[in-house]
Amino acid sequence: MxxxxxxxxxxxxxxxxxxxxxxxxxxxxxxxxxxxxxxxxxxxxxxxxxxxxxxxxxxxxxxxxxxxxxxxxxxxxxxxxxxxxxxxxxxxxxxxxxxxxxxxxxxxxxxxxSRLSSDSRACKEAKWMKRLQIIDSTTISLFSNLLFKGVGRHPKSGKKKGGIKVHTVIHANEGVPSDIKFTSAATNDSFMLQPTALSKGDIMAMDRAYIDYQKLEQMTQRGVIYVTKMKKN
Incomplete structure (x- = not known):
């Protein structure tokens, strides 16, 4: 500004x-x-x-x-x-x-x-950067597993990580998230992936937690490019 x-x-x-x-x-x-x-x-x-x-x-x-x-x-x-x-x-x-x-x-x-992206980089950014969105989540651990269901497999300590999960979508050329949702830590990340909100030519970068083959097929049909990791199994 x-x-x-x-x-x-x-x-x-x-x-x-x-x-x-x-x-x-x-x-x-x-x-x-x-x-x-x-x-x-x-x-x-x-x-x-x-x-x-x-x-x-x-x-x-x-x-x-x-x-x-x-x-x-x-x-x-x-x-x-x-x-x-x-x-x-x-x-x-x-x-x-x-x-x-x-x-x-x-x-x-x-x-x-329109003011969130850096003015100094606007003319130097590659065109694909403006189409790139990054989606990820992070878990905020809370005091007890009694109130919030844990997430993941039981580690050697016998405790699972419980708390609130923050799901975030951000455009690579902007400074703040375009969408944020809070859920319990046990919520599967893939619910945040919304193919209908994406347009042809958009690029979505995500980790393997977001793999949902039905949604990936919808993204393919809509002409959306996505980058992710393969599941180990």
Whole structure:
């Protein structure tokens, strides 16, 4: 993005928030049913609070609410009308559909994707780089296998890796993922491979975890090029 004096003197988080359209965020939340039975803690406030928690790297609701209340005067630029309690934030995280935030992310990606690739490399990149997509997943191990089903075979220790799996698709010439999904660690990776979302000439790079012969055949029929590893068996 080009340099501008529009944000001069404003905190960094305030500058980030200004990239979002509040009315559009609330409309997307209404479309997904995220504003039902809501009096004050709307989707905009919810998103601002959770983004603040991510930036500050908080790990609990207590940390989030305590920081907001302690820094209330310093956070006036965020436009928050209320400083939420733990119970309110907990209820919002439970009740508001995740599809609301997925819609917001996709809208932001569609709006700013043209600015995500480096301008200095735009004229030097090979044409196939713009068609290349990379798909992969990573597992975030959590405290117990009791709540989240484990993934993989039992190692010598007798424990399987349990937690949440993050599935990501990214274009090789861009700086942020075009699609992200969270599942249990035991979910098979191949569900993330969507041939219908690909066009003729697209290139998909993936590991053997994504091999699904029916989907690979569909990709072949659609003229999609894919690169992967052969299964050992």
């Amino acid at each position: 080009g340099k501008s004096t529009h944000f001069s003197g404003q905190p960094l988080y305030s500058q980030i928030i200004k990239l979002l359209d509040k009315s559009q965020v609330l409309q997307m939340s209404r479309n997904c049913g995220g504003e039902r039975y809501i009096k004050r803690f709307d989707c905009w406030t919810h998103m601002v609070v959770m983004l603040y928690a991510v930036i500050m790297r908080f790990d609990s609701l207590r940390e989030i609410t305590a920081s907001l209340q302690a820094e209330a005067r310093k956070l006036s630029h965020l436009g928050l009308s209320i400083m939420t309690s733990r119970s309110t934030l907990s209820d919002a995280n439970k009740r508001r559909p995740e599809s609301v935030f997925a819609s917001i992310y996709r809208d932001l990606y569609a709006t700013y994707r």
